[in-house]
Amino acid sequence: xxxxxxxxxxxxxxxxxxxxxxxxxxxxxxxxxxxxxxxxxxxxxxxxxxxxxxxxxxxxxxxxxxxxxxxxxxxxxxxxxxxxxxxxxxxxxxxxxxxxxxxxxxxxxxxxxxxxxxx
Numbered sequence: 001x002x003x004x005x006x007x008x009x010x011x012x013x014x015x016x017x018x019x020x021x022x023x024x025x026x027x028x029x030x031x032x033x034x035x036x037x038x039x040x041x042x043x044x045x046x047x048x049x050x051x052x053x054x055x056x057x058x059x060x061x062x063x064x065x066x067x068x069x070x071x072x073x074x075x076x077x078x079x080x081x082x083x084x085x086x087x088x089x090x091x092x093x094x095x096x097x098x099x100x101x102x103x104x105x106x107x108x109x110x111x112x113x114x115x116x117x118x119x
Contacts (some may be wrong), residue, residue: 011055011100036075
């Protein structure tokens with residue numbers, strides 16, 4: 001497996017553990033619909049959190065969340081609509097980003113709720 005794939009897998013594992021520690025139930029990981037892949041679908045109370053995980057070995061070229069582009073957001077919205085309809089869910093939907101990055105030799109986790117409204 002390529003090093004960047006291993007880093008991405010590591011970041012997603014860290015994000016899952018972080019969410020679980022913060023009271024979320026993990027419903028799906030790497031859920032796909034057409035061309036879209038949702039990294040994590042988690043639920044806490046009546047909120048469905050659609051989580052895009054961005055992992056970087058450094059923030060030298062920008063924060064991980066800076067790399068979520070409008071095209072990706074469009075694909076995620078389409079995919080989550082399908083997920084909610086096909087599972088007949090009655091929930092609030094929120095789009096989050098979890099950024100995992102190395103700083104001062106340690107990995108940091110930053111959870112940005114309602115991330116798409118911060119762009």
